[in-house]
Amino acid sequence: MSRLKQFLKTSEYRKILENIVSLTGLQFASYILPLITLPYLTMVLGPEMFGLTQYAISLITYFQIVTDYGFNLSATRELAIKREDNKEVSRIFSSVMFIKCMLMILTFIVLILIVLFIPKFSENYLIYILTFGMVIGYMLFPTWFFQAMEYMRYTSILNIIGKLIYTIAIFIFIHNTSDYILVPVINSIGLIIVGIIGLYMAIRRFNIKLQIPKLDDIKYQLKEGWHVFISTVSINLYTTTNTFLLGLLTNNTMVGYYSIAEKIVLAANGLLTPISQALYPYVSRKSSKSKTINIQFIQKLTKLMATVGLILSLVIFIFAKPIIIYIFGDAYTTSIILLEILSALPFIVALSTVFGVQTMLTHNYQKAFSSITLLGGIINIILAIILITIYGVIGIAVCFVITESFITIAMLIFLQTHNIKIIPTKKIKIK
Numbered sequence: 488m489s490r491l492k493q494f495l496k497t498s499e500y501r502k503i504l505e506n507i508v509s510l511t512g513l514q515f516a517s518y519i520l521p522l523i524t525l526p527y528l529t530m531v532l533g534p535e536m537f538g539l540t541q542y543a544i545s546l547i548t549y550f551q552i553v554t555d556y557g558f559n560l561s562a563t564r565e566l567a568i569k570r571e572d573n574k575e576v577s578r579i580f581s582s583v584m585f586i587k588c589m590l591m592i593l594t595f596i597v598l599i600l601i602v603l604f605i606p607k608f609s610e611n612y613l614i615y616i617l618t619f620g621m622v623i624g625y626m627l628f629p630t631w632f633f634q635a636m637e638y639m640r641y642t643s644i645l646n647i648i649g650k651l652i653y654t655i656a657i658f659i660f661i662h663n664t665s666d667y668i669l670v671p672v673i674n675s676i677g678l679i680i681v682g683i684i685g686l687y688m689a690i691r692r693f694n695i696k697l698q699i700p701k702l703d704d705i706k707y708q709l710k711e712g713w714h715v716f717i718s719t720v721s722i723n724l725y726t727t728t729n730t731f732l733l734g735l736l737t738n739n740t741m742v743g744y745y746s747i748a749e750k751i752v753l754a755a756n757g758l759l760t761p762i763s764q765a766l767y768p769y770v771s772r773k774s775s776k777s778k779t780i781n782i783q784f785i786q787k788l789t790k791l792m793a794t795v796g797l798i799l800s801l802v803i804f805i806f807a808k809p810i811i812i813y814i815f816g817d818a819y820t821t822s823i824i825l826l827e828i829l830s831a832l833p834f835i836v837a838l839s840t841v842f843g844v845q846t847m848l849t850h851n852y853q854k855a856f857s858s859i860t861l862l863g864g865i866i867n868i869i870l871a872i873i874l875i876t877i878y879g880v881i882g883i884a885v886c887f888v889i890t891e892s893f894i895t896i897a898m899l900i901f902l903q904t905h906n907i908k909i910i911p912t913k914k915i916k917i918k
Contacts, residue, residue, distance in 0.1 A: 523654055524653075524654050524657040524658070525747070525750060525814075525815075526814045526815055526816075527657065527658065527661070528540075528657065528661065528670070529743070529747065529815050529816075529818075529819065530815075530816065531661055531662065531663060531664065531666070532661075532664055532666075532667050532670075533664055533743075533818075534739075534740040534743035534744060534818065534819070535738075535739045535740050535743065536664050536667040536739075537667075537743045537746070538734070538738075538739035538740055538741070538742035538743030538744075538746065539611060539614065539667065539739045539742075540614065540618075540667055540670045540671065541730065541742055541743065541746040542730065542731070542734040542739060542742050543611070543614045543615050543618040543671060544618060544621070545727050545728075545730040545731045545734070545742075546601075546608070546615060546618075546731065547598075547615070547618045547619055547621055547622060548723065548727040549723070549727065550591075550594035550595075550597070550598060550619065550622045551621065551622050551625050552716075552719055552720060552723055552727075553590050553593070553594050554587050554590045554591045554594060554622055554625065554626045555587070555625070555716075555719065556586065556587065556590060556709075556712045556715075556716045557712035557713065557714070557715030557716035557717075557718070557719055558583050558586075558587065558631050558708070558712050558715075559630065559631045559634070559715075560631075560712075560715045560844070560848060561708070561711045561712040561715045562579060562583045562631050562632075562635070562708065562711075562712065563631045563632075563634050563635040564635075564848070564849075565579060565635075565711065566579055566580075566631075566632065566635030566636065567635045567637075570635060570636055573693075573694060573696075574696075576693065576695065577695050577696040577697070577698065578698070578700075578704060579708075580629075580632060580689075580695050580697075581695075581696075581697050581698045581699070581700050581704075582700040582701075582704040582705055582707075582708045583631070583632075583708055584629070584686075585699075585700045585705065586700075586705060586708060586709065587626050588626065590626075591622060591623060591626045594622065595619060595622075598615060598616065598619055599616075601615075602615050602616065607735075613668065614667075614668060614671055617668070617671040617672050617675060618671040618674070618675065619675070620671070620672075620674070620675020620676065620678065620679055621671075621674055621675050621678050623675070623678070623679050623682070624675065624677070624678025624679040624680075624681065624682040625678065625682070626682070627679065627682025627683055627685065627686050628642075628645075628678070628681060628682040628685040628686065629685060629686060629689045630642050630685075632689050632693075633685075633689065636693060638692075641685065641688055641689075641692070642685070645681045645684055645685050645688075646681060648681065649677045649678065649680065649681035650677075652677050653673055653674065653677045656673045656677070657670070657673060660673065714853035714854055714856065714857040715848070715853060715856075715857075717857040717860075717861060718843075718853075718856050718857040718860040718861070720861075720864070721857065721860035721861040721862075721863065721864035722860050722864070723864075724861075724863075724864025724865065724867055724868055725863060725864050725867035725868075725871075725886075725887060725890040725891070725894075726887075728864075728867070728868065728871070729745075729749075729867070729871060729883050729886065729887055730742060730745065730746065730749070732868070732871050732872065732875060732883070733745055733875060733880060733883050736872070736875045736876065737875065737879060737880065741879065741880045743819075744819060744821045744822045744825065744880055745822075745825055745880050745883060745884070747811070747815060747819055747822045747825075747826075748811075748822045748825035748826040748829050748884070749825075749829065751803065751810065751826060752803065752826070752829045752830065752832050752833065755799045755800075755802075755803060755832075755833045756799075756832065756833055756836050758795075758799065759792060759795060759796060759799075759833065759836065759837050759840065760840075782907055782908065782909075785841065785845060785846050785907075785909065786908075786909060788841055788845060789838070789841050789842075789909055792837040792838065792840065792841050793834065793837055793838055795837060796833045796834040796835070796836065796837025796838065797833075797834045797837075799833035799834070800830050800831055800832070800833045800834040801830075803826065803829075803830035803833070804827055804830035804831075807823055807826040807827045807830060808823050810826065811823045811826060821880065824881060824884075825880065825881065825884045828881070828884040828885055828888060829884050829887060829888065831888050831892075832887070832888065832891060835888070835891045835892055835895050836891060836895075838895050838899075839891065839894055839895040839898060841909075842895065842898035842899055842902060842909065843856055843859075843860070843894075843898050846898075846902055846907060846909065847898060847901070847902065850907065852901070852905070855901055856898075859894055859897045859898055859901065860894060862897070863890050863891075863893055863894040863897070864890075866890060866893065867886060867887075867890040870886045870889065870890070871883055871886045874886045
């Protein structure tokens with residue numbers, strides 16, 4: 488019996504390792520591959536037009552957040568627990584996809600109203616509408632489902648294929664500044680195709696029986712995802728909103744400078760995501776069985792994530808200047824100091840991910856998680872407006888680091904005071 492248990496345990500860890508590898512491939516597709524085209528796009532489009540394409544994405548990201556709603560964590564957690572019951576899996580899948588579809592339609596109506604009645608967006612209305620195709624693609628692709636079922640290789644393979652097509656298409660079709668309008672077209676078409684294929688594979692591979700969801704199921708999923716949704720909105724009050732505010736208070740050129748530095752840091756953060764996402768279903772199951780064992784595991788995970796995050800931060804800070812100069816050119820020297828400031832984020836985000844997602848959410852502290860991130864988001868908006876007004880683009884970078892630091896420290900204090908000792912306060916004496 489002990490050998491069987493050991494085998495099952497080993498198999499479980501192998502599955503986690505497989506998912507980490509798959510998710511690393513996904514992050515490579517999401518962040519690293521676009522960095523290949525980034526220098527080319529910045530050179531061909533120039534800071535202003537490149538900034539415009541990034542500003543359009545910052546607006547559309549809000550709609551993507553609404554469409555995701557928080558299901559990437561709430562529905563993932565529920566499916567991870569009930570995944571052996573095919574009837575329950577089909578019920579959850581149908582309810583979530585129905586809600587996501589309705590939310591997508593609602594956000595598109597909102598976008599049309601924005602581009603019709605707000606002059607700043609009316610001027611380049613076409614680029615915003617074309618960029619919305621990204622929302623459709625993200626809505627269709629069931630990353631949350633594959634994550635819960637711990638079959639992330641499907642997600643990785645399809646996303647890598649999609650990003651490779653995007654990368655090749657950029658070099659084929661983008662040749663001068665006027666081609667900027669093709670950037671959202673290429674982005675959207677690729678995501679929609681991958682989304683359709685991913686949805687088909689999920690339904691076919693896991694024998695999903697699509698059904699019209701009951702009103703009670705819709706209400707339940709909306710309720711379960713609410714706190715995660717609020718926390719996601721809050722997080723974007725100090726991520727996507729930074730780019731959005733920068734564009735409102737300065738110009739597209741400044742957005743271009745900031746976007747380069749931010750994308751490099753986000754790519755580094757993306758290297759941490761596979762560990763967190765692959766372990767989330769595992770930690771969710773562990774927390775429902777033994778709180779003590781789970782906390783011990785989280786303490787080890789904190790050390791691992793902190794070490795990896797610190798290494799990434801130091802590498803970015805030390806090599807910030809050569810990265811910008813040699814890859815993007817002298818036209819983007821303003822991005823050097825922005826990258827140096829933002830280089831602190833991989834270390835800070837590594838810790839906040841463990842404290843927030845892996846610990847607070849898996850221990851059912853969704854409300855506190857939402858409250859902390861919401862407070863951080865509000866502080867960020869107030870601070871961002873002040874610092875952008877005084878220091879311009881440098882101000883928003885400083886604001887980002889301050890906000891992330893505040894949220895990470897607040898989460899740690901909350902956990903420590905609720906008897907979840909990420910940092911042990913008592914030492915065990917060995918006699």
